[in-house]
Amino acid sequence: MEDLLFDFDQDGTADYAFWGQMDQNFPFQSQLDTFLLDCTAATGQLSPWSSFGCQSVFPDAQLTFTDLDLQSPGPAVCPGGENSPTEESLDVTKLSARTLAPHQPYKVQRHAANIRERKRMLSINSAFEELRCHVPTFPYEKRLSKIDTLRLAIAYIALLREILMSGCDPKSYVDECMKSGYKNQTNAIWNTSGGLSAP
DNA sequence: TAGGCCATCTGGTCCT
DNA sequence: AGGACCAGATGGCCTA
Numbered sequence: 003m004e005d006l007l008f009d010f011d012q013d014g015t016a017d018y019a020f021w022g023q024m025d026q027n028f029p030f031q032s033q034l035d036t037f038l039l040d041c042t043a044a045t046g047q048l049s050p051w052s053s054f055g056c057q058s059v060f061p062d063a064q065l066t067f068t069d070l071d072l073q074s075p076g077p078a079v080c081p082g083g084e085n086s087p088t089e090e091s092l093d094v095t096k097l098s099a100r101t102l103a104p105h106q107p108y109k110v111q112r113h114a115a116n117i118r119e120r121k122r123m124l125s126i127n128s129a130f131e132e133l134r135c136h137v138p139t140f141p142y143e144k145r146l147s148k149i150d151t152l153r154l155a156i157a158y159i160a161l162l163r164e165i166l167m168s169g170c171d172p173k174s175y176v177d178e179c180m181k182s183g184y185k186n187q188t189n190a191i192w193n194t195s196g197g198l199s200a201p
Numbered sequence: 202t203a204g205g206c207c208a209t210c211t212g213g214t215c216c217t
Numbered sequence: 218a219g220g221a222c223c224a225g226a227t228g229g230c231c232t233a
Contacts, residue, residue: 111219116210118220123208147206 130148137154165175
């Protein structure tokens with residue numbers, strides 16, 4: 003996995019604009035409180051993915067939940083077939099063989115378990131989307147992967163903690179970071195794996 | 202084409 | 218017993 007390190011020295015203009023925007027839209031204390039205490043309340047616009055995650059993905063996820071409920075336990079249920087259009091899933095006869103008959107209790111149970119697992123994963127993914135809404139990213143960044151989202155969230159929390167402990171104005175603190183270069187790698191490594199690089 | 206990321210299925214384990 | 222959670226396996230999609 004390729005790791006890249008964000009350096010506040012790079013492209014300071016763009017970074018400054020970004021953080022300025024953050025400061026404007028998110029008064030520091032309220033945002034920190036929101037992020038740490040109530041992840042469901044904020045309607046963050048920090049990330050270019052925010053609208054994607056909060057307004058589009060979540061409703062879709064809800065619909066998906068409903069769909070799963072409605073579909074279970076039908077024959078065409080296996081959305082897994084969508085994702086993995088194997089010969090089996092494309093073959094009509096074999097597909098019908100996947101139909102869950104009452105005399106197949108194991109298959110019925112297994113199928114129900116699959117649906118529950120899919121729901122569970124959807125809820126996890128919804129949580130990731132929500133987390134993406136609260137993690138600041140740069141405009142040129144592509145959508146954060148799950149692992150990048152977690153790592154960036156950790157780094158972001160560390161940065162917010164530092165700002166809190168410094169007692170400085172958040173914007174001034176970030177300005178100072180950019181002037182001197184952010185060298186404290188133990189506290190805020192903006193580390194992503196998605197081949198993220200400055201344009 | 203290789204590697205990264207992801208969704209899905211599956212069986213095992215733990216909990217209620 | 219049934220559901221939640223977890224990790225491994227598998228295959229598809231996308232990008233460098």
